[in-house]
Each structure stands twice: as structure tokens, then as C-alpha cells.
Amino acid sequence: MYSQAEENYLKTIYALEKDFGNEVSTNLIAGKIKTKASSVTDMLKKLANKELVIYKRYQGVYLTELGRLSALKVIRKHRLWECFLVQKLQFNWDEVHDIAEQLEHVKSELLINKLDAFLRFPKLDPHGDPIPDAQGRVLLSKTLSIKDMKIGTAGIFVGVKDSSSVFLQYLNKKNLALGDKIRVIDIEPFDDSYHIETKTHRLVITSNVAENLCLKNVK
Amino acid sequence: MYSQAEENYLKTIYALEKDFGNEVSTNLIAGKIKTKASSVTDMLKKLANKELVIYKRYQGVYLTELGRLSALKVIRKHRLWECFLVQKLQFNWDEVHDIAEQLEHVKSELLINKLDAFLRFPKLDPHGDPIPDAQGRVLLSKTLSIKDMKIGTAGIFVGVKDSSSVFLQYLNKKNLALGDKIRVIDIEPFDDSYHIETKTHRLVITSNVAENLCLKNVK
DNA sequence: CAAAAAATTTAGACTTACCTAAAATAATAT
DNA sequence: ATATTATTTTAGGTAAGTCTAAATTTTTTG
Numbered sequence: 001m002y003s004q005a006e007e008n009y010l011k012t013i014y015a016l017e018k019d020f021g022n023e024v025s026t027n028l029i030a031g032k033i034k035t036k037a038s039s040v041t042d043m044l045k046k047l048a049n050k051e052l053v054i055y056k057r058y059q060g061v062y063l064t065e066l067g068r069l070s071a072l073k074v075i076r077k078h079r080l081w082e083c084f085l086v087q088k089l090q091f092n093w094d095e096v097h098d099i100a101e102q103l104e105h106v107k108s109e110l111l112i113n114k115l116d117a118f119l120r121f122p123k124l125d126p127h128g129d130p131i132p133d134a135q136g137r138v139l140l141s142k143t144l145s146i147k148d149m150k151i152g153t154a155g156i157f158v159g160v161k162d163s164s165s166v167f168l169q170y171l172n173k174k175n176l177a178l179g180d181k182i183r184v185i186d187i188e189p190f191d192d193s194y195h196i197e198t199k200t201h202r203l204v205i206t207s208n209v210a211e212n213l214c215l216k217n218v219k
Numbered sequence: 220m221y222s223q224a225e226e227n228y229l230k231t232i233y234a235l236e237k238d239f240g241n242e243v244s245t246n247l248i249a250g251k252i253k254t255k256a257s258s259v260t261d262m263l264k265k266l267a268n269k270e271l272v273i274y275k276r277y278q279g280v281y282l283t284e285l286g287r288l289s290a291l292k293v294i295r296k297h298r299l300w301e302c303f304l305v306q307k308l309q310f311n312w313d314e315v316h317d318i319a320e321q322l323e324h325v326k327s328e329l330l331i332n333k334l335d336a337f338l339r340f341p342k343l344d345p346h347g348d349p350i351p352d353a354q355g356r357v358l359l360s361k362t363l364s365i366k367d368m369k370i371g372t373a374g375i376f377v378g379v380k381d382s383s384s385v386f387l388q389y390l391n392k393k394n395l396a397l398g399d400k401i402r403v404i405d406i407e408p409f410d411d412s413y414h415i416e417t418k419t420h421r422l423v424i425t426s427n428v429a430e431n432l433c434l435k436n437v438k
Numbered sequence: 439c440a441a442a443a444a445a446t447t448t449a450g451a452c453t454t455a456c457c458t459a460a461a462a463t464a465a466t467a468t
Numbered sequence: 469a470t471a472t473t474a475t476t477t478t479a480g481g482t483a484a485g486t487c488t489a490a491a492t493t494t495t496t497t498g
Binding site for chain 1: 484485486487488489492493494
Binding site for chain 2: 085088089090095099102103105106107110111114115118
């Protein structure tokens with residue numbers, strides 16, 4: 001099977017393809033993985049040799065079908081472990097990412113399928129992300145980031161793009177939780193800040209935050 | 220913290236000290252870890268630099284107090300994960316060792332203490348081995364291997380020394396399970412084989428097997 | 439469209455944890 | 469007590485994954 005480093009690259013490339021379209025650049029990967037561009041280049045060559053990605057010098061990469069499925073296996077493991085940590089071990093949603101980053105590399109198909117059953121086949125992880133099934137199928141729910149919404153529209157807060165503990169702790173502090181109905185009251189053109197309101201309060205968020213909140217439309 | 224390789228050495232040295240007395244030889248470690256003696260020498264120097272072991276060239280090693288506590292932390296994690304796998308995920312006792320070998324290296328004190336609580340603070344793992352507590356305290360239950368028993372005596376089968384799947388599957392096949400009362404009927408001096416009986420059946424085991432079965436005396 | 443800037447790759451080096459082969463030391467046997 | 473054997477260590481090398489610095493290619497810009 002693949003090394004931890006390889007798995008981390010696959011997972012990252014998968015996520016970046018989703019966010020930035022199908023050709024992912026060396027620097028983008030380096031930024032996400034917190035490594036240097038030269039290290040990324042080395043790894044991309046290795047992944048290309050194993051037919052996990054298509055890589056052409058100076059052109060960026062994208063996953064092959066094999067690469068995509070391999071990435072989804074890692075993502076499946078990561079999200080199932082997050083469910084376990086929150087549902088069974090009573091962790092908060094802002095504490096589980098780093099631990100799941102380790103657990104996702106444990107090798108055993110049987111283990112992950114038994115874990116899936118133990119958790120009663122959850123469909124979403126604690127951050128609202130869909131969990132791929134054993135065959136690598138994922139629901140792609142069409143959610144909007146607040147950045148894409150017009151003034152006056154509302155939606156249900158169903159997921160975050162960034163699941164780092166800093167960001168989630170910020171949301172905790174601001175009393176924003178999955179399931180909340182959020183309405184965009186105003187967008188300030190000067191600094192691109194968003195005025196939003198929930199059932200209980202109003203607040204101002206930066207566009208950076210707005211981008212990381214995923215809402216599902218309500219009519 | 221320590222690398223996976225370092226943790227594996229600590230765990231192995233701890234186990235070997237128990238079995239073979241306090242000075243553990245390079246070759247013994249190499250045998251257990253399935254590596255070469257020269258690699259062991261390299262690692263022992265590294266562990267000695269970190270004050271985890273006392274090592275003198277050609278003299279073998281033993282753990283320092285720091286080394287012993289570090290080893291016990293790894294062992295604690297290994298055994299708690301084994302409990303989880305058997306009790307919660309319905310694994311058989313012969314399937315969990317290799318998976319626990321991976322899980323034991325996941326770094327998070329909080330995780331392991333929450334897991335401990337989730338499992339209701341088990342005292343023994345599925346192979347009858349005691350689980351160290353968060354402070355590194357272990358029950359050392361005085362059990363006998365069948366090899367140390369006299370003809371005619373009996374005991375309760377409470378643990379195994381070898382938790383490899385091959386050995387545990389052998390026990391399954393021979394219908395020997397933890398909790399069984401086992402009596403030594405006869406010892407054949409020619410080949411050092413043991414004739415034993417349980418409530419339900421009699422069988423002959425080699426001294427190799429006898430050595431790996433731990434019994435608790437009944438009066 | 440050429441020059442400057444940005445992105446990417448190459449070259450060479452480092453660390454960890456292994457390995458083989460040879461040398462050194464310890465244990466055993468005659 | 470010395471010679472043989474077994475064990476352990478040293479020396480030198482490999483692969484994975486990272487790094488820095490320099491070179492190359494692409495993109496941007498005046």
C-alpha cells in the first residue's frame with residue numbers, strides 16, 4: 001500500500017481539485033501540506049510513476065481514477081474516525097482533526113468497515129462533510145459558501161471548508177453551530193465583510209470566514 | 220515524542236527484560252523486531268542518548284525509569300486498542316494484534332484516556348495481559364506457564380505469552396480459551412510434550428505451546 | 439514583445455532507519 | 469590457555485522524505 005506521505009498528498013490533491021479546479025499547482029500543494037515546493041515536485045514524480053496522478057513538468061497535476069479512489073479511501077477513514085471521536089469518545093468537533101490525521105493511516109479494510117458498522121454507517125462527519133462508502137462513492141451535496149450568496153438570502157449552516165481547530169474554536173466563540181439558519185443581511189463592499197444573522201444574534205464576519213461556511217439553500 | 224521505531228524498541232526491550240532478566244542482548248532484540256543486529260546497535264545508541272536505556276558495548280541494554288515508563292505508555296495504548304477492537308468492533312482475539320501495533324503509535328494522551336473511559340477502564344486485554352494505568356502502574360499477576368507446573372496440578376488459563384494470530388488460531392482449533400481449567404496429566408520426558416486435560420477434552424501440546432500458556436493456580 | 443517577477447524544477451545535502459560485509463570482542467571448547 | 473565459534477559493533481551504503489540554493493520555465497507587465 002501507500003506510505004503516509006503519499007496518502008497525505010493524495011488527500012490534499014483531491015481537496016484542491018475540488019476547490020480550485022482540475023489542475024493543481026505545486027505551490028498550492030506545498031502551502032496545504034506545509035512543505036517546500038521542491039519536496040512537492042519530488043513526490044509528484046513518485047505519484048506519477050505509481051499512476052496515481054498525471055503530472056507534466058510546470059503544468060501541475062490531477063488525480064487518475066486510481067488516485068481518486070485511493071484518496072477517497074483515506075478521506076473515508078479520516079471522516080469515520082472523526083465520527084468515532086465525537087460520537088463515542090465525546091470529543092468536541094474542534095479537537096478531532098489532528099487525531100484523525102493520524103488514525104486515517106492505519107491499514108486495515110476490515111477495521112474501517114467494522115468501524116463504519118459500529119457507527120451505524122454515518123453519512124456525514126462532524127464538520128458536515130460526506131463520508132465516502134466502501135466503494136468510494138460520495139454524496140456531493142450542492143452547498144453554497146456564504147461568499148456566493150446574495151444579500152437577503154438565507155440558508156442552513158451544514159458544513160465548514162476548514163476543519164482546523166482555530167477556525168472551529170472561532171465558530172464556537174461566535175456561537176455558530178451546524179444546523180443554524182443564517183441570513184446574509186449586508187455585504188460591505190469596502191472590506192468585503194459580511195453582516196449575517198441567526199435566530200439568536202447578528203454578527204460581522206470577514207470574507208475569509210464567509211468562504212469557509214457552507215450553507216444549504218432554503219426556499 | 221518518540222518515533223514509531225523507537226517506541227517499538229522500547230516495547231520490545233520491556234517484554235524481553237520480563238522474559239529473560241534485566242540485561243537484554245542485541246541479538247534477542249533483533250530476533251523479536253525482525254531486523255539485523257547491526258540495526259539494533261544503531262538504535263540502542265540513539266535510545267541511550269535519549270536516556271531511555273543504559274547501554275554498554277557488548278553488554279546488552281536495560282531500560283531506565285524514563286524508558287520503562289515510555290514503554291508502558293505504548294503497551295497501555297496497544298492493550299486498550301485491543302480491548303476496543305474485540306469488545307466494540309467484534310474482532311476475534313486472534314485478529315487484533317497487528318492492527319493494535321499500528322494504533323498504539325497514535326499520539327494523544329487525551330485520546331487514550333477517553334478510550335480507557337469509554338471501555339470502562341478494563342484491567343486486562345483480550346489475551347489476559349494487564350493494562351497499565353495512566354501513571355504506568357501495572358498489576359503483575361503471578362501466573363505460571365504450563366512448563367513450570369508439576370504433573371497432576373491444575374490452573375485456570377488466564378493469558379498467553381504469544382499473541383500472534385498463528386498461535387491464537389492454534390488455540391482456537393484446539394478449543395482452548397481463556398477461563399478454561401487445565402490440568403497437567405503427564406509430561407513425556409522423551410520429547411518434552413505435555414498431556415493436558417480440560418473439562419471437555421484431553422490433548423497433547425509441545426513444550427513450545429506449554430510455555431506460552433499462562434495459568435493461575437487453583438488450590 | 440522583451441524584461442522582470444513568480445513559479446517550478448534540479449542538484450546536492452541531511453536524517454531516519456534500515457542493510458551487508460568486515461572487524462572487534464566475548465564465550466566456548468579443546 | 470589458546471583456538472574456534474558466536475555475538476556484537478563498525479564502516480559504508482540505500483531509500484524515503486525532507487531541505488536550501490541555484491537553474492529553468494512560465495507568467496506578468498511595462
